[in-house]
Amino acid sequence: MRALANPRNLVVAAILIFLALVPVYAQARANPYLLSLFTRIIILAMAAVSLNLIMGFGGMVSFGHAAYIGLGGYAVGILAQEGITAGLVQWPVAIVTSALLAVVIGAFSLRTRGVYFIMITLAFAQMIYYVGVGLERYGGDDGLSIDRRSQFGGLFNLSNRTVFYYVCFGLLLASVYLVWRLVNSRFGLVIQGARSNDRRMRAIGFPTYRYRLVCFVIAGTICGLAGVLLANHTDFISPATMHWTRSGDLIVMAVLGGMGTVLGPVLGALALLLLEEALSGLTEYWQVILGPLLLAVVLFARGGIDGMLASLNRA
Amino acid sequence: MPEPLLEIDGLTKRFGGVVASDGIRLAVAPGELHAIIGPNGAGKTTLIGQLTGELAPDAGRIRFGGTDITRLPAHRRSLMGLARSFQITSLFLDFTALDNVALAVQAHAGHSFRFWRNARRERALREPAHKALARVGLVERAHCIVASMSHGEHRQLEIAMGLATAPRMLLLDEPMAGMGPEESQRMVALLRELKGELTILLVEHDMEAVFALADRITVLVYGRVIASDTPAVVRLNAEVRQAYLGEQEAVIRHG
Amino acid sequence: MLLFVEQCLNGLQVGLLLFLLAAGLTLVFGIMDLVNLAHGSLYMLGAYFAATFTAFTGSFLAGVALALGATLITGMAVEVIAMRRLYGRDHLDHVLGTFGLILFFNEIVRLVWGPEGRNLPLPAWLSKSIEILPGFPYSMYRLSIIVVSLAVALALYLVVMRTRFGMLVRAGASNREMVGALGVNIRLLYTFLFGVGAALAGLAGMMQAAILTAQIGMGENILILAFVVIIIGGIGSIRGAFIAALFVGFVDTVGRTFLPELLKLTLSPTAASTAAPALSSMLIYLLMAVVLVVRPSGLFPAAGR
Numbered sequence: 001m002r003a004l005a006n007p008r009n010l011v012v013a014a015i016l017i018f019l020a021l022v023p024v025y026a027q028a029r030a031n032p033y034l035l036s037l038f039t040r041i042i043i044l045a046m047a048a049v050s051l052n053l054i055m056g057f058g059g060m061v062s063f064g065h066a067a068y069i070g071l072g073g074y075a076v077g078i079l080a081q082e083g084i085t086a087g088l089v090q091w092p093v094a095i096v097t098s099a100l101l102a103v104v105i106g107a108f109s110l111r112t113r114g115v116y117f118i119m120i121t122l123a124f125a126q127m128i129y130y131v132g133v134g135l136e137r138y139g140g141d142d143g144l145s146i147d148r149r150s151q152f153g154g155l156f157n158l159s160n161r162t163v164f165y166y167v168c169f170g171l172l173l174a175s176v177y178l179v180w181r182l183v184n185s186r187f188g189l190v191i192q193g194a195r196s197n198d199r200r201m202r203a204i205g206f207p208t209y210r211y212r213l214v215c216f217v218i219a220g221t222i223c224g225l226a227g228v229l230l231a232n233h234t235d236f237i238s239p240a241t242m243h244w245t246r247s248g249d250l251i252v253m254a255v256l257g258g259m260g261t262v263l264g265p266v267l268g269a270l271a272l273l274l275l276e277e278a279l280s281g282l283t284e285y286w287q288v289i290l291g292p293l294l295l296a297v298v299l300f301a302r303g304g305i306d307g308m309l310a311s312l313n314r315a
Numbered sequence: 316m317p318e319p320l321l322e323i324d325g326l327t328k329r330f331g332g333v334v335a336s337d338g339i340r341l342a343v344a345p346g347e348l349h350a351i352i353g354p355n356g357a358g359k360t361t362l363i364g365q366l367t368g369e370l371a372p373d374a375g376r377i378r379f380g381g382t383d384i385t386r387l388p389a390h391r392r393s394l395m396g397l398a399r400s401f402q403i404t405s406l407f408l409d410f411t412a413l414d415n416v417a418l419a420v421q422a423h424a425g426h427s428f429r430f431w432r433n434a435r436r437e438r439a440l441r442e443p444a445h446k447a448l449a450r451v452g453l454v455e456r457a458h459c460i461v462a463s464m465s466h467g468e469h470r471q472l473e474i475a476m477g478l479a480t481a482p483r484m485l486l487l488d489e490p491m492a493g494m495g496p497e498e499s500q501r502m503v504a505l506l507r508e509l510k511g512e513l514t515i516l517l518v519e520h521d522m523e524a525v526f527a528l529a530d531r532i533t534v535l536v537y538g539r540v541i542a543s544d545t546p547a548v549v550r551l552n553a554e555v556r557q558a559y560l561g562e563q564e565a566v567i568r569h570g
Numbered sequence: 571m572l573l574f575v576e577q578c579l580n581g582l583q584v585g586l587l588l589f590l591l592a593a594g595l596t597l598v599f600g601i602m603d604l605v606n607l608a609h610g611s612l613y614m615l616g617a618y619f620a621a622t623f624t625a626f627t628g629s630f631l632a633g634v635a636l637a638l639g640a641t642l643i644t645g646m647a648v649e650v651i652a653m654r655r656l657y658g659r660d661h662l663d664h665v666l667g668t669f670g671l672i673l674f675f676n677e678i679v680r681l682v683w684g685p686e687g688r689n690l691p692l693p694a695w696l697s698k699s700i701e702i703l704p705g706f707p708y709s710m711y712r713l714s715i716i717v718v719s720l721a722v723a724l725a726l727y728l729v730v731m732r733t734r735f736g737m738l739v740r741a742g743a744s745n746r747e748m749v750g751a752l753g754v755n756i757r758l759l760y761t762f763l764f765g766v767g768a769a770l771a772g773l774a775g776m777m778q779a780a781i782l783t784a785q786i787g788m789g790e791n792i793l794i795l796a797f798v799v800i801i802i803g804g805i806g807s808i809r810g811a812f813i814a815a816l817f818v819g820f821v822d823t824v825g826r827t828f829l830p831e832l833l834k835l836t837l838s839p840t841a842a843s844t845a846a847p848a849l850s851s852m853l854i855y856l857l858m859a860v861v862l863v864v865r866p867s868g869l870f871p872a873a874g875r
Contacts, residue, residue: 123798
């Protein structure tokens with residue numbers, strides 16, 4: 001057993017403490033942009049954590065995960081447009097529709113393997129994308145402004161940026177904890193076993209399809225909730241949220257951070273979005289640097305950031 | 316003869332024009348160690364595939380413990396107590412040896428829609444897994460990552476995973492494949508121990524081992540059963556000798 | 571009726587463009603086992619090259635020829651610098667690495683050509699329409715796209731089916747090790763093949779640019795369509811890609827034209843005109859999902875995969 005106080009855990013703990021203190025710092029420096037940036041990071045981290053549950057642990061490389069972000073967002077946007085702003089209605093509706101969508105997508109996609117799985121999840125996400133484009137009543141291609149954030153009565157006020165940040169942060173921690181429990185449970189071992197050797201799993205008596213489907217649905221649901229948060233954060237939802245390149249971003253975050261661990265995607269989201277921020281401060285053409293950097297990560301830094309931290313432990 | 320545990324009747328499988336299983340008929344009694352031999356291309360792998368549920372037969376029936384399992388999916392057969400090992404080692408390479416065996420235990424310990432408790436701390440899973448590892452002599456290697464273990468150890472682990480589920484029948488697909496003489500010796504000793512406790516269907520190339528261990532032997536040639544009897548009788552069977560003319564004839568005669 | 575014929579021709583033209591894009595993609599995928607998301611970037615580069623070279627030389631044909639050469643060379647360079655290192659890695663690495671390349675190329679184009687799109691003006695002889703049937707005029711340019719694409723498809727077929735190079739390519743699609751065992755210089759073959767795929771993508775891009783414009787990100791949506799085509803057709807199969815491309819082209823074009831009319835029966839005209847393109851786009855993905863559920867390796871899987 002490794003000691004708890006190893007370099008990797010210290011780095012992770014430092015990052016979590018830092019994230020918890022961001023609103024304090026932003027307030028002190030009167031820098032609302034900083035708070036907004038980190039709110040976005042945290043929400044996308046949550047989506048990446050959910051993707052990593054199926055991709056990193058379950059070996060199901062979904063190239064359509066942004067569909068759930070869009071769905072969660074549209075649930076908030078459409079209900080708000082129709083005059084229903086109660087969070088206790090919006091959020092459950094978003095969660096349930098995301099779960100249902102994941103059941104449908106998963107039920108079909110999980111019959112295929114490998115690159116066909118990547119492509120069929122992409123195809124489903126594209127369908128959802130075009131549904132968004134076709135929603136003329138709700139802005140079509142241009143998207144939909146959300147005038148009021150989800151209302152939670154006297155419980156908390158999401159329009160307060162600091163409150164909203166901590167709600168997002170709390171939900172991120174909850175998702176990370178949930179995924180961590182899951183992957184170490186009997187269920188999680190089945191999922192990881194199916195990634196490692198599905199044929200053997202069936203030979204020792206596991207009907208793996210249903211376990212993988214349930215896992216797929218859990219991931220979709222968490223991501224739908226992230227979509228709820230993102231729509232509340234930007235006060236806006238549009239099909240662009242579901243474009244396939246957004247799904248690509250989520251994959252980048254998970255891989256960049258390291259897929260082997262629960263917290264990897266959080267590191268990945270932080271790294272990617274802060275890098276974007278830093279590079280765009282450096283030059284207008286920052287993607288010229290970011291693109292090759294991603295390629296370099298693929299080629300030279302397997303295991304992602306978490307992998308590098310873990311190798312610190314061995315040093 | 317008591318009611319057979321495994322009964323195969325008229326099992327037929329074609330791949331295009333090739334008949335890989337041609338009306339195979341055989342029965343394995345409880346407690347028996349039944350070996351299946353045959354030259355390359357005799358259809359042993361196809362037979363195993365149909366027994367485990369990875370291939371669907373074109374005709375015929377398979378009964379296990381009195382139940383027709385011909386159309387059951389692989390995982391259901393395993394849950395009924397038909398455990399198997401793979402010819403080409405098929406393990407969870409990124410898991411530890413103990414994790415591998417514990418997964419096999421877990422498969423037979425009710426459904427796995429348990430999302431919260433740490434499964435690696437469940438004694439109900441770990442203890443039987445430990446026992447199975449001890450049985451095959453791998454207990455000191457319990458916490459090794461499987462990818463780092465030797466080929467011989469992989470073969471032992473294959474058996475342990477079969478044993479861990481307390482099966483009624485163990486289907487061993489060439490457990491000695493690729494083993495050195497010393498490792499083979501150990502495997503034969505292990506199988507001898509298991510014999511009597513468990514019904515075993517053994518598909519194996521190593522004639523010496525087969526004739527030393529088996530209660531009954533079925534010989535498969537071009538998908539057909541040409542003999543199914545005790546080793547002594549099979550050894551004298553003219554058709555079998557014909558099929559095995561060449562290097563292995565000597566083994567049959569003297570082994 | 572005339573509308574239907576015209577839309578069929580348009581569908582054929584869209585399908586053939588898709589085929590040009592998909593042909594390189596399916597070969598690279600089938601032979602190098604590489605998922606190349608950056609294929610759409612080469613389509614975009616072809617369009618920009620053509621716009622620039624045409625403006626520079628003042629001749630459409632010379633511009634296109636130079637642009638083809640430039641995309642070929644760019645493709646080969648990309649293979650040597652980046653793709654080569656991705657062979658043999660898992661698909662997730664491909665997705666990630668080539669995703670990075672998309673960002674790179676989009677930004678390079680913005681850097682070199684600026685954020686606005688570029689027009690590729692047609693010469694006079696291409697911008698008129700001709701009467702292909704009595705009383706039925708059709709755009710000369712669209713017609714020439716059809717002719718050129720068909721010629722390329724035929725040439726591709728002949729090369730793949732009749733030449734030694736083609737034999738190696740086919741052998742590679744079904745059995746990669748075998749080609750290596752034949753003692754062929756695999757690296758060179760791969761580089762060249764990748765370059766040809768790039769040039770085909772570039773050709774599709776420049777032909778499209780003359781109808782719309784050359785724009786940043788123009789390759790991204792059509793790339794996904796090209797993937798749909800090769801998945802439906804079966805990875806590595808040129809014939810499958812051809813048939814699937816035409817199929818997708820028809821569904822898309824005919825859907826876009828006739829769905830609004832159909833929808834107007836139940837929806838308001840404005841609602842119908844926004845919903846219809848979305849619905850016909852969805853139709854394609856639905857088609858692919860159905861094909862994959864029924865035939866998990868596509869319609870014409872290359873042998874041995």
